[in-house]
Amino acid sequence: MLFGYKKEFEKEHEKNGGMRMKNKIIAFLMMAALALGLAGCAGTNSPASGTAGKKTLYFIPIVDTGAYWSPMKKAAEDHARELGYNLVFKTSPPTESQKNEKHIGFLQEAVTNQAAGIAIAPMDPDMFDRKVREAKDAGIPIVTFDADVKSTENRVAYVGTDNRLAGEELGKQAAEYLKSKGITRGKLALAAVNLTQTTMTYRQEGIKKGFEAVMGADSANFTWLEAIQDNDQASESKRQLEGQITANPDMVAVFSLGSEGPDTGVMEAIKSQGKAGKIYHFGFDYTPTWENGVKDGLITGIVDQDSYLIGKTVIDILDKAVRGETVKNNYPIPVKWVDAAQIVEYGKIKQQQFTTETK
Known part of the structure; x- marks a missing residue:
C-alpha cells in the first residue's frame, strides 16, 4: 500500500517537475527575446549612432571659455545640428593638472564608443600621435584644429591658423x-x-x-x-x-x-x-x-582669428570625411591685425557676426 502511494507520488512529482521545467524554458525564451529587442534599441541610441538614430561626432577643444573658444564651440554645435549629428563635447578646465592625459582619455572614449568622427585640438604633437593613429586604425576619421599632431598622415585634415x-x-x-x-x-x-x-x-x-x-x-x-x-x-x-x-x-x-x-x-x-x-x-x-x-x-594691438569659422569648418570637413568625400590636407584660417584704435568697433562687428551666424 505504501509502495503504491510512493509510485503515485513519484509520477505526480515527475509530472509537476516537467511542467516547472517547461515553464522555465518558456520564461527563458521570453527573456532572451526581450534582451535581443533591447539590444536592438541600444544600437540605435548608442554613442556611435547618437540620439534618435543620429551619428555621433566628438569635439575636443583645449578649453571652452573665452572669446576664442566659446564662439568655436557654438559654431560646432550649430553646424553639427544642421547636418544631423549628435555632438559630444569634451574638454577640461585650464587648471587641470593632467590635461594631456585627460584629453587623450576623451580620444579613447570616442574610439571605444565607435564615434563616426572626431575633432580634436591636440596640445602636444607627440603625446596625441599614438592615440590618433589608433583612431585611424579603428576606421574613425579625425580632423585636428588649433594645433596638429606629429604624424599628419593619421588625420584627414587640419583646420585653423598657422x-x-x-x-x-x-x-x-x-x-x-x-x-x-x-x-x-x-x-x-x-x-x-x-x-x-x-x-x-x-x-x-x-x-x-x-x-x-x-x-x-x-x-x-x-x-x-x-x-x-x-x-x-x-x-x-x-x-x-x-x-x-x-x-x-x-x-x-x-x-x-x-x-x-x-x-x-x-x-x-x-x-x-x-x-x-x-x-x-x-x-x-x-x-x-x-x-x-x-x-x-594698456593694449596696443592684436591679431585675431575667426574662431567661429574654425568651428564651422571643422564640422563641415569632418562630415565630408565621414561620408567618404575627398578633403584637402589643410584648411588655413588667416588672422587679422587690429590696432587699439579699432578694437571697440571691431568688437561690435564680431558681435554682430556671431549673433547673425548663431540664429
Missing part, C-alpha cells in the same frame, strides 16, 4: 610700431597660459622671427626675457610681469599669447607699474577684455 605665421604677423606689426616710435632697443616680455603647448611654442617662434625680419640689424639690440606661464591665472602673470618690469626698467614691449589670464594679468601689471603708453602690449585674439584697456593705453 600659429607660426600668426606669430610672425604679430611680431612684424609690433616691430613696425616700435620703429614708428623711434624705439630700436630694449627688453621684450612674453606671457602665455602654457609655454609647452604647441600653439604657444609656435607663436613664440613666429613672433621672434617676424620681429627680427622687420627690425633687421637693430634686432640685436633687443633682449627677450624669460617667458611667463600663468596657467590662465591673471594674478600670476600680473605678479611675474611686475617683477620683470621692476628688474628691467628698459622694457619696451610685452606679448600676451592668448587667453583671459595673460591678457588681463599683463594689462594689470602695466597699469600697476605706471607704464601705460611706455610699455607697448601686443596680444592674440579679440576679447571684450581688450576694450577695458584701450582708453588707458
